[in-house]
Amino acid sequence: MKALRKYLDKIKPNFEEGGKLSMLRSFFEGMETFLFVSSETSKSGVHIHDSIDAKRTMTAVIIALVPALLFGMYNTGYQHYLAIGETPGFLMTFVYGLLAVLPIIAVSYIVGLGIEFTVAQWKKEEIQEGFLVSGILIPLIVPVDTPLWMIAVATAFAVIFAKEVFGGTGYNIFNVALVTRAFLFFAYPSAMSGDSVFVRTAGTFGIGTGTVVDGYSGATPLGQVNVAANDAIGSFQAVDILGHPLSTWDMFIGLIPGSIGETSVAAILIGAVILLFTGVASWKTMLSVFVGGAFTAAVFNLVGSTVAMSITPLDHLLLGGFAFGAVFMATDPVTSARTETGKYIFGFLVGVMAIVIRTLNPGYPEGMMLAILLMNIFAPLIDYYVVESNIKRRLKRAVTK
Amino acid sequence: MAKVIKIKKGLDIHLKGKASGVLLTGKDSDTYAIVPGSYDGIVPKVVAKAGDKVKAGSVLMTDKNRPEIKFVSPVSGEVTAVNRGEKRKVQSIVVKPDAVIEYEAFGEKELSSLTPAEIKESILNAGMWPLIRQRPYDIVASTVDEPRDIFVSTVYSAPLAPDFGFIVKNREADFQAGLDALSKLTAGKVYVGVKKDCGASWEGVEIVEVEGPHPAGNVSVLINHTKPVNKGETVWTINPDDVIVIGRLFTKGIADFSRLVLLSGSETTERGYIKAIAGCTIRSLVDGKLLEGKEALRIISGNVLTGKKVGKDDYLYAYDNQVTVIPEGDNTHEFFGWATPGMGKFSVSRTFLSWLSGKNKEYVIDARIRGGKRAMIMSNEYDKVFPLDIYPEFLLKAIIAFDIDKMENLGIYEVAPEDFALCEFVDTSKIEIQKIVRDGLNLLHKEMN
Incomplete structure (x- = not known):
């Protein structure tokens, strides 16, 4: 380690302004701070600092995403082999999923980090860690059969136009990963919905080839709701890809078709526990999203005039991207409300909007994505009114003294 | 029955090197000085010259705009130097003390x-x-x-x-x-x-x-x-x-400016109160009481949150009643610091496993910033350690933008930089908050008067 440190110190001048490798300065700095915590000491203000930094925070989020990621990989393989009617064992199933998901992760990171490094170099700034999380969120919220070039285009669009033009990590208005997803959804709708994208039926790198069994349909439960929109109330039953009915427990565990990381509420809850325990995410936002969603679904149940309205609150919270959005997306501190009171309001409205969009416009199983993006716009307004109440209190105090 | 204020927001940082209530003897300070940098909101005008004989209580300096505000020598003796820095800014007015202090x-x-x-x-x-x-x-x-x-x-x-x-x-x-x-x-x-x-x-x-x-x-x-x-x-x-x-x-x-100064911190060998006179050298307080030779030390006039970094030949700042010594840490290169479990690393968040050792464990914390500067990312970090009816993040943003109306509305008149010290300590983005607040207050004072 000492030798490495010495080596870094030795080659460092090459990367500084005027050095022969100065065009790679941001890359070198990124690697240096990746390997060693900066030994810079405080020059003004407090003399001691908490050990936490942006890298550590992002690391905690990534660790929280690992259960959903691993489960997503396994489920990708599971759905595949279910579709082609084979049972190759746990390991093979996981390997298939791993091979299917890894390219998506690689594309997302290469494109996103490439842009980040370039911008950091251009603006002569340090590389910011924000994309480390976005880069893993993106693969988790897309269907497994999304073409890689689409992911590349969408990621580039989101990083440049949703983040860098605003000034980089911490200044963005919209959640970067969700903008990527929204871009995909609106630019390539045929590749993002329907019943052929959520389950990979073809082989991956030559393994798992086969033909789908009879009776197969790759529609997600929310997709099925959409199709059943005009059926009689009460007749709807969500089924898996072979047509077997799904129980609430199945939906909770998550061996059902859907975007890669969003299906397993169990895995997402493990992530939620990590985020809340480490203090990285706000329980206020998280809880409020669930409360808002359950409340709205219950209200629609009372009306109950369509199939979509009759889905129980519990099913709503378990299906689609609801739980994933509530835990990992709505709690993004940069794009969510920043005041504590604001977080309750923000979270509640995200939950409400998600179910409203799902229910009243059943062509949009992506209700959660749209709800969070919509509330991202309103977050500053919510904060404005919360802060305004503090200002009013102060002015009142001055008058009535 | 006295009124009771009970606050919950805040943070006690337990550092190693607590002093007990013992009285130590310091060395004699070979010089004393008035340091204009101790005071905010004044423009120094030096009235003493090198060579002047002064008593404790004799005027050395006044405020240029309010000449009735005087700064006096804490001891009797001879003015030996008026040190100036860039743009002839007065840095210190130094007095060599007599053996026995004569008072005005x-x-x-x-x-x-x-x-x-x-x-x-x-x-x-x-x-x-x-x-x-x-x-x-x-x-x-x-x-x-x-x-x-x-x-x-x-x-x-x-x-x-x-x-x-x-x-x-x-x-x-x-x-x-x-x-x-x-x-x-x-x-x-x-x-x-x-x-x-x-x-x-x-x-x-x-x-x-x-x-x-x-x-x-x-x-x-x-x-x-x-x-x-x-x-x-x-x-x-x-x-x-x-x-x-x-x-x-x-x-x-x-005019007897003597006071008790507490010496503490993990890098001291003796800890306790020292009877000193305001404006004494740091050397007179710490000489022979430090763990030296091992690594660079940071000597702080004041506490670790709001004090100023000083050298042994600097002087105790005017309002300070303590000197804290911690490791500088500039030679510590932590390998994969963001990925290690983090036992023994203090953090308010539980992203480090140090939460396992409980809240009362005492830590040695050096002066490293421990991360790169970023834009504000996390929310509610500041609020948790800011027990005033003020939104610190929004006030800070108003100060950075220098929006006077907003600063007023959000409570700028009620705060001092020291109130933001803990915000700065816990900040993931390592923003120099106290400096922003101090500069903002100074600029606002200029604008309003």
Whole structure:
């Protein structure tokens, strides 16, 4: 380690302004701070600092995403082999999923980090860690059969136009990963919905080839709701890809078709526990999203005039991207409300909007994505009114003294 | 029954190197100095020249815009140098002390027979006015504005801070005299914040018990939870140690700036209180009491949150009553620091496994920033350690944008940079918050006057 440190110190001048490798300065700095915590000491203000930094925070989020990621990989393989009617064992199933998901992760990171490094170099700034999380969120919220070039285009669009033009990590208005997803959804709708994208039926790198069994349909439960929109109330039953009915427990565990990381509420809850325990995410936002969603679904149940309205609150919270959005997306501190009171309001409205969009416009199983993006716009307004109440209190105090 | 303020927001940082209540002897300070950089809101005008013979209480410097505000020599002796830096900015006025200190005689006075104007004049003449600070702006108090109230917090809650109970022992009469003098200078009240159940019985003042984690002892907490400052109002704040100094002016009739200074911190070998005179060299306080040779040390005049970095040949800053010594840490290169489990690394968040060792474990924390500077990312970090009815993040943003209306609306007049010290400590983005607040207050003061 000492030798490495010495080596870094030795080659460092090459990367500084005027050095022969100065065009790679941001890359070198990124690697240096990746390997060693900066030994810079405080020059003004407090003399001691908490050990936490942006890298550590992002690391905690990534660790929280690992259960959903691993489960997503396994489920990708599971759905595949279910579709082609084979049972190759746990390991093979996981390997298939791993091979299917890894390219998506690689594309997302290469494109996103490439842009980040370039911008950091251009603006002569340090590389910011924000994309480390976005880069893993993106693969988790897309269907497994999304073409890689689409992911590349969408990621580039989101990083440049949703983040860098605003000034980089911490200044963005919209959640970067969700903008990527929204871009995909609106630019390539045929590749993002329907019943052929959520389950990979073809082989991956030559393994798992086969033909789908009879009776197969790759529609997600929310997709099925959409199709059943005009059926009689009460007749709807969500089924898996072979047509077997799904129980609430199945939906909770998550061996059902859907975007890669969003299906397993169990895995997402493990992530939620990590985020809340480490203090990285706000329980206020998280809880409020669930409360808002359950409340709205219950209200629609009372009306109950369509199939979509009759889905129980519990099913709503378990299906689609609801739980994933509530835990990992709505709690993004940069794009969510920043005041504590604001977080309750923000979270509640995200939950409400998600179910409203799902229910009243059943062509949009992506209700959660749209709800969070919509509330991202309103977050500053919510904060404005919360802060305004503090200002009013102060002015009142001055008058009535 | 005294009013009780109980705060929950805040953070006690347990550092290694706590001092106990013992008295140490310091070395003689070979020089004393007035450091204009100690004071906010003044423009120094030096009136002494090198070679002048002075007594303790003789004027060395005044405020250019308010010549009635004088800064006096803390000891008798000979002015040896007026050190200037860039743009001829005065850095220090140095006095070489006599073997026995001679005092300028201001005369013992019976406080009850003095008018407020006479008290004010005595304090000004003895060079003690700069000890009084005012809100808004947290600067040396204006001599024109009447203070609505005066606030004194006797609770030192910062990490490794001294105990006022120890400092005031045998100086009770001086402290009471100081409070008496101050209470004549305001039409309002003198509020004194005290530790819960400390049995303090100061007379003629409003006692308020304060309880909770740091920054419970900050005077802002006392103000905000009793009578917050509104726009157009002025209140004064003064450290209790300095109340003793002012009290002595009336009980003894001399400008005696001696005080107890606490030496503590993980890199000290001896810890305790040292009797010193304001303006003494840091060397006189720390010589022979440091763990030297192992690695670079950071010596701080003041506490680890709000103090200033000093060298041994620098001088104790005017308002400070403690010197803290911690490792500098500039030679520590932590490998994969963001990925290690992090036992033994202090953090408010539980992203480090150090939470396993409990809240009362004492840590050695060096002066490293431990991360790169970023834009504000996390929310609610500041609020958790900011026990005032103010939104720190939004106020800070208003200061950065220098939106005067917004700053006023969000409570800029109620705060001092020290209130943001814990925000700066916990900040994931490593923003220099106290500096932003200090610069903002200075700029606002300039704009408004």
